[in-house]
Each structure stands twice: as C-alpha cells, then as structure tokens.
Amino acid sequence: MSPYTITRSGTTITLQPKDSASQSGLLVISHGLGDSASGFEDVAQMIATQMPHLKIVLPTAPTQPVTMNMGMPMNSWYDITGLDERSNENCKGIQESRQTIVDILEKEHEESKLGYDRMVLMGFSQGGALSLFTGLQLKAEQKLAGIVCMSGYLAARAQFKLTKGLEDTPILHCHGEADPMIQVGMAQKSQGIVIEEGCTNYELKTYRGLPHSVNMEEIEDIQKFLAKVLPDSEDHKVTLKDPSDMSIKELRAAIRNAGIGNKAVGLMEKSEFVKLVQDHRNGKL
Template identity: 30%
Template structure:
C-alpha cells in the first residue's frame, strides 16, 4: 500500500515531535495548514505537522458525488451509519504515516494523532489501535464510529486524549461528542473534554487550548 499524499509543515528545523492531523469530509490536507503558525509553538519545541489528503470516493449522503472522504457516510441519522471497512483501512494508512515518522527519528511517544469531524473518527481508530505508545490523541468535533469494534492496543490503553466540540454544532451534534467521551471512559480512558460556543468549526479560544495541550504533551 502506498503512503497517503501529505502536506508537511515544520515549525523549526530538526523536529523532535510530530502531529498527524486529519481533515474533515470534502476538505484536504491544506485545511488545517494555516493553523500551524497561529499555535505559536516555542522554538525549542520543533514540530513536524503532517496533514494527509484523504482518498476521493463517492459519498452516499451527498448523492454519490466523488469528493475527499475518509469513508462513505450512508445516512446522517444520529447513529451515523458509515462504511467501517473504509474507515479501518484508512486508519491503517495513518499507521503507515506514524511508522514513517518513527523512521525519520521521531519516537512514537512524541507523536500525536489529531482529527476533525470524519478525520477525528479515523484518528480515534488509528491512535487507539496503534501497537506502540503514542503521545496523545486529539478528537475535534467528531464521533466514535468504531467504538464497538476498535481493538485498543495495550500500549495505548491509557492514551492522553483531548475531545473538543462546539455546543452549536449542527453537523455533528454535541450529543455525539458526549457519547464519544462516555465511550472512552467505559474503555478505561480519562479524556479531557472542552466545549466551545461555536458551530462545526474551530475558534480562537480552542486554538490557544490546542497549543497549550500540545506543548504539555510533547515537552
């Protein structure tokens, strides 16, 4: 399997940590690229941000239109019927990107997996099932599509997890964010949860919180 195409941004030369950050439905790897300079990470913590591009596939809820997507969404009910086979396959593609970061000299425990919306669902599967201990998992405006099937690795059974959600999100309702937190707790995790008065988006207060969390996890 060939590696996913990615956008890469290094905050300073010789990165000692990496963040692999997955975009949402219909976006691409450039979507969160502008957030890197706004995080204001310190010069003594050089980080490589890896923003993979998802494949382009037909998406049922959008009339079968071909677009960037990590997996097909079959209906938009609160249960979120998705193509779990595609989701898991792309989680394995993220494992390949983690492996590459390790080959490039970044230890697994200095690698964070992040994802927004659809990308968050893949990030959850990828991080929790990865066989080496990671630095953390950031799930933004998302839901736990594979909560009943994910095989959590022993290495990441207590992974630091940050869940962030907008209280006015019309796309992924806040209740799905709450279900995600509860599902993680049932699996023995102690996720941090932050809610923001925003729709399906990212806000300035959240960016400041992300910066602080990344520095804490990667220092």
C-alpha cells in the first residue's frame, strides 16, 4: 500500500503522508517551460516512496506569452527572450513567480509550524532557475534545508542578490553534459556567479551523455541529497490542527488523505467526522 496520498487542487498537485502527523519536511518541485505539475509527478512519487515523511507540492506556472515561443502563450514562470546571457537579464514575471513559491513556503510554516530549515526547493530547467533565484533570496530567518537545480541556471542576474545569512545553504545542481538547450557551460557559469556572491556550499554534478532531461542516476543523487538535508526527524514533526477546530471541508480532506474514506460512509454530523479523524491520529483504526 502506498504511504502517501495524492490530491489535486486547481493546477497544483500535492503528495503527503497518509498519516499526516508523520510529516517532518516539505519539498516544492517546479517544472520547466511549457510543462505542468503533472510532468514531475512520477519523480515526486519515487521520492515520496523513499521518503514518506515528506509533503511534496508541485505547482503549475501561469500561462503567459513567451517571446522565444514566437509570443505564443504557454506555462511559464517568466518570459524567455533567448538563451544568451543578455536575454537572461530580463525574465519578466520572475518576481511574481518567486512570490508564488514563497507563498507556498509561508503557508506551510503558518499552518503546520514546520520550520523553513525543513523545506527544500527543487526544479527542472526554468523551474530550477526559479528555485535558485527564490531560495537564495529569502529572508535570513527563512533559510532552507537545501536547493536542487536540475538542468537549470541562475536567472535574472541583474536582479539577484544573495541574502546575507544564506551563504551556506546546501545546493545540488545536476546537469547533463549533452544538454543542447542549456549547455553545461551555463551551469558552470551560474555556479561561479553564485559562489562569487558568497555561496559556500554549491555542488555541480554533471552526467555524461544526458541531454535536457533527467535520468535515474540523477534521481538517485537527488534522493541521497534529500536524505542528507531532510532526514526524517521526530523533533520536527508538523503541528496538526485540532480536528474539533476544523471545518467539514478540512475534515473531509483529512479523511481522504488518510485513506479512510470508506469509514466515513454514512456519517452526517460534524462530531462524527471529528471522532473519525481523532481515532485515526490516535492509532485506533
């Protein structure tokens, strides 16, 4: 039986432990240009199977015109006018997308009291660029457990400034040596720029023969990195809302996520839903 449940709200996909009280970490995965949350759902499932204490959130970028796509609208975290350095200075829309990711982190912290040091940003290509851009410019007190950039780069260099106090945030940058879209030299230059800004913990791993894609070797390296920076921890379990303070909608969601929907059949009163959630949390089911 799967240790996690999958829920879809709008364009966002969330994987979370069936036993919500067992969560002790958060991973946010941002997809690449033209893709959607579902594009990395399989990778998220692999990670969730190995690390069932993680909640994994996969947002979808807004649909907006992309200059490099002849102005045609597509899912994009920001506009891309070209792949050269000069074009990479603009990135219209990146600040709004950065705020979208920050909102996800802050909402989790508010609702579950999970520390930012138990959160990781991860992304592929444009999503990797967004993860770097966002994770290294958070407030000092929001320092993350780590950042994973897959086949990405540092976007909007002119707008980037490493926050003091985040210099040793662990970064794993994975990149294919045969990538024709974002060449490995761009990854190396990005690493150099971030290190010049003061970063002291930036690892760049390259993969021979890998194009603009992800392979199993890379996923295994990412899982090792995540296991190191986000190991399961009894001291960092989330704080759950008291069932008696939850709305019917929240109770139904908790029951669905726990995989005990069959036990809710026929229940009518809120008190019955509250008891069901409480019994599940107390291990009585």
